[in-house]
Amino acid sequence: MWVKITYERLSLFEKVWATPVKTLAAEFGLSDVGLRKICDKLDVPLPPRGYRAKVAAGKTTTIPQLNETTVPATYERVINVVKVDAELEERITEARIVVSTNGVEEAEDYVSPRDTKGFLPQAKWAARAMKGAKPVDGAITVRGVTWADVSTSENLKARALLLMDRFAHELDVLGARFENSNPPLPPLHHGARHDFGRRRN
Numbered sequence: 001m002w003v004k005i006t007y008e009r010l011s012l013f014e015k016v017w018a019t020p021v022k023t024l025a026a027e028f029g030l031s032d033v034g035l036r037k038i039c040d041k042l043d044v045p046l047p048p049r050g051y052r053a054k055v056a057a058g059k060t061t062t063i064p065q066l067n068e069t070t071v072p073a074t075y076e077r078v079i080n081v082v083k084v085d086a087e088l089e090e091r092i093t094e095a096r097i098v099v100s101t102n103g104v105e106e107a108e109d110y111v112s113p114r115d116t117k118g119f120l121p122q123a124k125w126a127a128r129a130m131k132g133a134k135p136v137d138g139a140i141t142v143r144g145v146t147w148a149d150v151s152t153s154e155n156l157k158a159r160a161l162l163l164m165d166r167f168a169h170e171l172d173v174l175g176a177r178f179e180n181s182n183p184p185l186p187p188l189h190h191g192a193r194h195d196f197g198r199r200r201n
Helices: 009-018 021-028 032-041 051-056 086-095 121-131 157-173
Strands: 002-008 074-080 097-100 103-106 140-142 150-152
Touching: 002 009, 009 021, 009 032, 021 032, 032 074, 121 140, 121 150, 121 157, 150 157
Parallel strands: none
Antiparallel strands: 002 074, 097 103, 140 150
């Protein structure tokens, strides 16, 4: 879900002088560099180096006045917020408990393989499909060939496959059934619509 966050200049000024930038940035879900950039856009002065140490030592410090400026009074940032599905998390937790002949034991945690030989069969399908795919506009795209579609750059192909292997592991824990007997979907031309009626892997 995309959410718009608005930073108000005066409010931000008061916060950065009351709370360390690193702490405040974490509260905002930003890096300290990201927060500093927003302060720069709103012309909000930041405490000088050593300011926090003086405050901690009980020394007298002076907070400057917020100067008048021609920059906007607010800055908007749009972020994608992923809501935690409590019901799904509970189902995943329950699914990770498997029944064995000796009683109940925890399902094994995921361990990243060193190479594709250690991948789960579901991830090996994806690795074989990507091996034969040719880059288009710098992206290797596999669609409708395996149980998951993927589009990645050549440099990030290994990472994408690791993510798919991890994803396959978690789905396997949940009891998912993987299908890979259907023919690949034809490539889409620019502007073409997906055929959602076709059976896919």
